[in-house]
Amino acid sequence: MPALKVEHLAKTFPLKRPLFGAAPPGAHAVRPMSFQVETGETLGIVGESGCGKSTLARMLVGLLEPTGGTIEIEGKALGSASPAVFGKLIQYVFQDPQSSLNPRRTIRQVMEAPLKRLHGMPKPDRDKRIAEIFASVNLREEFLDRYPHEFSGGQAQRIGIARALAASPRIIVLDEPVSALDVSVQAQVLNLLSDLKARFGLTYLFITHDLAVVEAVSERVAVLYFGAIVEIGRAERIFASPRHPYTSLLAKSAPVVGRSLTAPEQKGSELPDPLNPPPGCAFAGRCRRATELCRAREPELKQMGENQLAACHHPLEH
Amino acid sequence: MSAFLALLFRNRLAAMGLAVIAVILLLAMATPLLPLHDPDVIATADRFMRPLSEGRLLGTDHLGRDLLSRLLHGTRLSLAVGIAAALIAAVIGSAIGIVAGYFGGRTDNVVMRGVDMLMAFPYILLALAIVAALGPGLMNALIAVAAVNVPFFARNIRGITVGLAGREFIDAARLAGMGHTRIILTELLPNVLPVIVIAMSTTVGWMILETAGLSFLGLGSQPPQADLGSMLGEARSAMISHPHTSIVPGLMIFLIVMSINLLGDGVRDALDPRLRSGALSRPRATTLVRRQGATPPATDDLLAVQDLRTEFQVGKRNYRAVGGVSLAVKPGESLGVIGESGSGKSVTALSVMGLVASPPGAITGGAVRFQGEDLIGAPYEALRQKRGDRVAYVFQDPLATLHPLYRVGQQLTETIRSHRNLSKSEARMRAIQLLNDVRIPNAERRVDDYPHEMSGGMRQRVGIAMALANEPDVIIADEPTTALDVTVQAQILCLLDDLRRERGLAIIFITHDFGVVAQLCDRIAVMYAGRIVEEGPTQAVLGAPAHPYTRRLIACVPELGGGRRELAAIPGLPPVLDDLPPGCAFAPRCTKAEESCRQGEIPLQGPALHAVRCLFPERAP
Ligand SMILES: Nc1ncnc2c1ncn2[C@@H]1O[C@H](COP(=O)(O)OP(=O)(O)OP(=O)(O)O)[C@@H](O)[C@H]1O
Ligand code: SF4
Ligand code: SF4
Ligand SMILES: [Mg+2]
Numbered sequence: 051m052p053a054l055k056v057e058h059l060a061k062t063f064p065l066k067r068p069l070f071g072a073a074p075p076g077a078h079a080v081r082p083m084s085f086q087v088e089t090g091e092t093l094g095i096v097g098e099s100g101c102g103k104s105t106l107a108r109m110l111v112g113l114l115e116p117t118g119g120t121i122e123i124e125g126k127a128l129g130s131a132s133p134a135v136f137g138k139l140i141q142y143v144f145q146d147p148q149s150s151l152n153p154r155r156t157i158r159q160v161m162e163a164p165l166k167r168l169h170g171m172p173k174p175d176r177d178k179r180i181a182e183i184f185a186s187v188n189l190r191e192e193f194l195d196r197y198p199h200e201f202s203g204g205q206a207q208r209i210g211i212a213r214a215l216a217a218s219p220r221i222i223v224l225d226e227p228v229s230a231l232d233v234s235v236q237a238q239v240l241n242l243l244s245d246l247k248a249r250f251g252l253t254y255l256f257i258t259h260d261l262a263v264v265e266a267v268s269e270r271v272a273v274l275y276f277g278a279i280v281e282i283g284r285a286e287r288i289f290a291s292p293r294h295p296y297t298s299l300l301a302k303s304a305p306v307v308g309r310s311l312t313a314p315e316q317k318g319s320e321l322p323d324p325l326n327p328p329p330g331c332a333f334a335g336r337c338r339r340a341t342e343l344c345r346a347r348e349p350e351l352k353q354m355g356e357n358q359l360a361a362c363h364h365p366l367e368h
Numbered sequence: 369m370s371a372f373l374a375l376l377f378r379n380r381l382a383a384m385g386l387a388v389i390a391v392i393l394l395l396a397m398a399t400p401l402l403p404l405h406d407p408d409v410i411a412t413a414d415r416f417m418r419p420l421s422e423g424r425l426l427g428t429d430h431l432g433r434d435l436l437s438r439l440l441h442g443t444r445l446s447l448a449v450g451i452a453a454a455l456i457a458a459v460i461g462s463a464i465g466i467v468a469g470y471f472g473g474r475t476d477n478v479v480m481r482g483v484d485m486l487m488a489f490p491y492i493l494l495a496l497a498i499v500a501a502l503g504p505g506l507m508n509a510l511i512a513v514a515a516v517n518v519p520f521f522a523r524n525i526r527g528i529t530v531g532l533a534g535r536e537f538i539d540a541a542r543l544a545g546m547g548h549t550r551i552i553l554t555e556l557l558p559n560v561l562p563v564i565v566i567a568m569s570t571t572v573g574w575m576i577l578e579t580a581g582l583s584f585l586g587l588g589s590q591p592p593q594a595d596l597g598s599m600l601g602e603a604r605s606a607m608i609s610h611p612h613t614s615i616v617p618g619l620m621i622f623l624i625v626m627s628i629n630l631l632g633d634g635v636r637d638a639l640d641p642r643l644r645s646g647a648l649s650r651p652r653a654t655t656l657v658r659r660q661g662a663t664p665p666a667t668d669d670l671l672a673v674q675d676l677r678t679e680f681q682v683g684k685r686n687y688r689a690v691g692g693v694s695l696a697v698k699p700g701e702s703l704g705v706i707g708e709s710g711s712g713k714s715v716t717a718l719s720v721m722g723l724v725a726s727p728p729g730a731i732t733g734g735a736v737r738f739q740g741e742d743l744i745g746a747p748y749e750a751l752r753q754k755r756g757d758r759v760a761y762v763f764q765d766p767l768a769t770l771h772p773l774y775r776v777g778q779q780l781t782e783t784i785r786s787h788r789n790l791s792k793s794e795a796r797m798r799a800i801q802l803l804n805d806v807r808i809p810n811a812e813r814r815v816d817d818y819p820h821e822m823s824g825g826m827r828q829r830v831g832i833a834m835a836l837a838n839e840p841d842v843i844i845a846d847e848p849t850t851a852l853d854v855t856v857q858a859q860i861l862c863l864l865d866d867l868r869r870e871r872g873l874a875i876i877f878i879t880h881d882f883g884v885v886a887q888l889c890d891r892i893a894v895m896y897a898g899r900i901v902e903e904g905p906t907q908a909v910l911g912a913p914a915h916p917y918t919r920r921l922i923a924c925v926p927e928l929g930g931g932r933r934e935l936a937a938i939p940g941l942p943p944v945l946d947d948l949p950p951g952c953a954f955a956p957r958c959t960k961a962e963e964s965c966r967q968g969e970i971p972l973q974g975p976a977l978h979a980v981r982c983l984f985p986e987r988a989p
Contacts, residue, residue, distance in 0.1 A: 142539070
C-alpha cells in the first residue's frame with residue numbers, strides 16, 4: 051500500500067467576475083494529476099516558479115480545497131476533511147522558517163499546539179514528547195522559552211521540522227525547506243532530514259527548484275510544468291537521461307562547475323498563459339521538437355524505459 | 369519595555385503630554401475624595417463670582433454652582449465617556465477588522481462595503497443622526513461617538529490582519545489542529561494588539577472632543593449633570609460678560625486633547641520598528657565617513673575597493689561588517705564574491721556608492737576608486753551622477769529598486785531620460801527593447817504593468833533592465849539570480865556575459881552559488897566574517913581551494929550528477945560580528961585549527977594570483 055496516492059487531483063482558481071458577462075474559466079494552477087509515493091520514499095518535485103508546486107503541496111495537507119480528484123493516505127481517503135484531520139497524517143515544513151513561527155509565541159507554545167489539539171495529550175506527556183523531539187533535531191531544551199526572532203534561520207527551520215514531527219505524521223511535505231538557508235547550514239538541515247526519515251520511517255515530498263539538492267535527497271523525482279507532471283522517474287536517471295525536452299532544458303540550465311555558459315534556449319520562445327492555456331502540449335512554444343501533433347493534442351504520461359514516465363509525443367532518445 | 373519608555377521620553381513633547389495627562393487623571397480619580405462643594409447645588413445669590421474669590425478658587429457659574437467642583441466632576445465624566453467610547457469602538461472595530469481580514473473573500477467584501485458606506489458620511493453628521501435617532505443623553509452620545517469611530521478601527525485592523533493571515537504561521541496553526549476562533553484569539557490577536565493600542569492612543573483625544581461637542585449642542589449630558597461640553601454650552605450666553613465660565617472648561621478640554629494627542633503620537637513613534645534601531649534621525653543621503661589612517665594610493669583598475677572598512681554602531685555594540693576588504697575589476701572582467709549571509713558581501717557592495725544606511729553604518733577606513741578617483745566622502749551630487757550611469761546595482765530584492773506606484777515602463781524611461789537626452793517615445797522604445805533583452809515575454813504589453821502585477825522572476829528581470837538602461841561601466845549584482853528559475857537564470861547569466869564581452873562591462877557578482885561563479889566569473893573572492901579569506905582565478909580556487917573554509921563550503925553544496933548522498937556539513941555557525949575572535953575567524957569551526965591560529969592577525973598572503981588567509985592552507989597555493 052503506498053503512503054500517498056493522488057488521483058486526478060486538480061485546482062482551478064476562480065477569477066474575478068467581470069462587471070458584465072459570464073465568469074471566465076479560471077486559472078488552472080494544478081491540472082488533473084495522479085501519482086503515488088511509497089512508504090519510506092522521498093519524492094522530489096521540481097519545477098519553475100508558478101508551475102503549481104505550492105498549490106499541490108497545500109492541497110495535499112488540506113490547506114486548500116481541490117477542485118477535483120482524490121487524496122489517499124495509507125489507504126484512507128481524505129475527502130474534504132479539515133486540516134486537523136490531515137494534520138495527524140501529513141505535515142508541512144515551510145519555506146521561510148521565520149515567517150512560519152508566530153513572533154509573539156514562545157517555542158514551547160508552538161510545539162504544544164499540535165500535541166494538545168491533534169492528540170489531546172496531557173501536560174506531563176507533552177513535556178516528555180517535546181524533550182524527545184528536540185533531542186532528535188539537535189536543539190537544546192532551553193530554547194523552548196524563547197521567541198522566534200532569537201533564532202538563526204537554520205535553528206528556526208529545525209524548530210519548524212520539530213513542530214511537524216510533533217504531530218507524528220506519516221508523511222511530511224517539505225516546501226523548499228532549505229532555500230532560505232545558508233549553504234553551510236543547508237547541508238546540516240538536509241542531513242538531519244535524512245536521519246529523521248530513517249529513524250521515524252517517514253515519507254517525504256520534497257519540493258524545490260534546486261536540481262542538485264533534489265537529486266541528492268530523493269529516490270524519485272517528478273518534474274512539473276504548467277500545473278502538470280511532464281516527467282517522473284528515478285532521481286539518478288532523470289536528469290542524466292531525460293526523455294522530456296523540458297527536463298532536459300532544466301538540466302542544461304542548471305549552473306554546474308566546469309561547464310561553460312551557454313543559453314540552452316532561444317530568446318524568442320514564449321511561455322504559456324495560465325488564463326488561456328494552449329490546446330496541445332503546454333511546452334510547445336519553447337520546444338524545438340514541436341510538431342503539428344504537439345500543438346493539437348496534449349501528450350499523456352507514458353511509460354518510457356524502466357521506471358520513467360514522460361508526457362511527450364516526441365521524447366528524447368538515449 | 370524599558371527601551372520603549374526610553375524612546376518615549378526622548379520625545380520631549382510626548383513626555384510633557386504624559387505628565388499633563390497624568391496630573392489630570394489623578395485629579396479626576398481623586399475628585400470624590402477632595403473637599404469640594406457639591407457641583408449641583410444652586411445658589412443664585414452667588415452667581416458669576418470671579419475666580420479667586422473667597423472659598424471659590426475658580427468662581428461660580430450662572431446658577432452660582434462652584435466651578436472648580438463642576439470642572440473636576442465634568443472632567444471625570446468626559447474622560448470616562450471618551451475612554452469608554454474609545455474602548456467600545458476599538459473592541460467592535462477591531463473585531464470586525466480581524467474577522468474580515470482573516471476570512472477574506474465574501475465575508476470581507478460584504479463587511480468592508482458596509483464600513484465604507486459608514487465612512488462616506490461626514491463624521492459629525494453621522495453622530496448627530498445617531499443621537500437624533502436615539503434621543504439626547506450622555507449614554508446615547510457615547511454610543512454615537514463609538515459608532516462613528518468603529519470604521520476607523522475596522523479599516524486599520526483589517527489591513528494589518530490581511531497581511532498576517534497570509535503568513536505561514538497561520539497555516540501552521542491550522543495544521544496543528546487549531547480552529548478559527550482559537551487562531552484568531554491566540555495567533556492573530558497578540559500580533560494586532562500593539563496596533564490597536566496605537567490606534568486608540570491616537571484617537572481617544574478626538575473622541576473626548578467629539579463627546580464634548582455633542583454635549584455642547586445639548587445632545588449629550590443633561591442638566592444638572594456637568595461634563596466639559598455641557599459646561600461650555602451653558603456658559604455660551606455669558607461668554608462676553610463673564611468669560612471665565614467658558615475659559616475654565618475650554619482650557620481643560622484643550623489640555624486633555626493636546627496632552628493625549630502628544631502622548632499618542634509619541635507612543636506611535638516609539639513603537640515604530642524603524643525607530644527601534646535607535647535611529648531617530650532621518651537616514652543620510654550617503655554613508656557617513658569616519659575614516660582613520662591614510663588612504664591607499666590610486667591604481668589603474670576601473671573600480672578598486674581598497675582596504676575598505678565599514679562598521680555598524682547599534683546601541684553599545686559595534687559590528688565590524690567589513691574589516692579591510694580589497695577588490696578590483698578591469699574593463700570586461702567579472703569578479704565573483706562568494707560568502708554566506710552576514711559575511712559582508714552586500715555591505716561591501718553598498719559601500720562602493722555610499723549606499724549603506726547611516727546611521728547606524730559608517731565607513732571607517734580604506735578607499736573606493738572609480739578610474740582612480742576616490743568615491744568615499746565624495747559629495748552627494750558627484751555620487752548621484754555616477755550611480756546608475758557609471759556604476760549600476762542589481763539587488764536580490766527587485767522591490768528595492770522599483771517604485772510600487774509607477775508602471776515599470778515609466779520607471780525605465782525615467783531612468784533612461786535622467787541620464788540621456790531622448791524623446792519620450794524613443795525612451796519608451798528603448799525600454800521595450802531592454803525588457804526584450806532580459807526576456808520578458810510580451811514586452812510591448814508588459815511595459816505598462818505595475819510592479820505588483822509581475823511575478824518575482826519578472827520583477828527581477830525588470831531590475832536588471834533598469835541597471836542596464838544607461839549602459840554602465842560596472843554592474844554590481846547582489847545575488848541577482850538567487851530568486852530566479854534555472855532557465856531564466858541561464859538566460860540572464862548569458863546576457864551579462866555577452867555584455868561584458870561586447871561592451872567591456874565589468875561585473876562584480878555576489879552570490880553563494882559556486883556553479884554560477886564558475887560559469888560567469890574570471891576570478892573569485894571568498895568572504896568569511898567580513899574579510900576575504902581566499903582570492904584567485906576561478907579555476908584555481910574551485911579546483912584546488914587553499915583555505916579550509918573554501919574547501920568545506922564547496923563540499924557542502926550538492927552538485928548535479930552526483931547522485932543521492934550524505935552531504936558534508938560544516939558544524940557550527942559563523943561568528944557574531946561584534947565579538948570576533950582574535951586571529952582566524954574560522955578557527956572555532958576549523959578541524960585544523962592550532963593555538964597559533966587564535967593568536968594574531970593572519971594576512972592574506974601567497975602569490976598575487978591566488979592568495980589565502982590561513983596559516984595551514986590546504987595546499988601550497
Ligand atoms: N490564490 C490564487 N488565486 C489565483 N491564482 C493563484 C493563486 N495561488 C496561486 N495561483 C496561481 O497558480 C499557479 C501556481 O502557483 P504556485 O504557488 O503553486 O506555484 P509554485 O510552483 O509554488 O511557484 P514558486 O516556485 O514561485 O513558489 C500560478 O500561476 C499562480 O499565479
Ligand atoms: S509533446 Fe511535442 S512540444 Fe511537447 S515537449 Fe514533446 S516534443 Fe515538445
Ligand atoms: S588559520 Fe588555522 S583555523 Fe584558520 S582556517 Fe587556517 S588552519 Fe583553520
Ligand atoms: Mg512555492
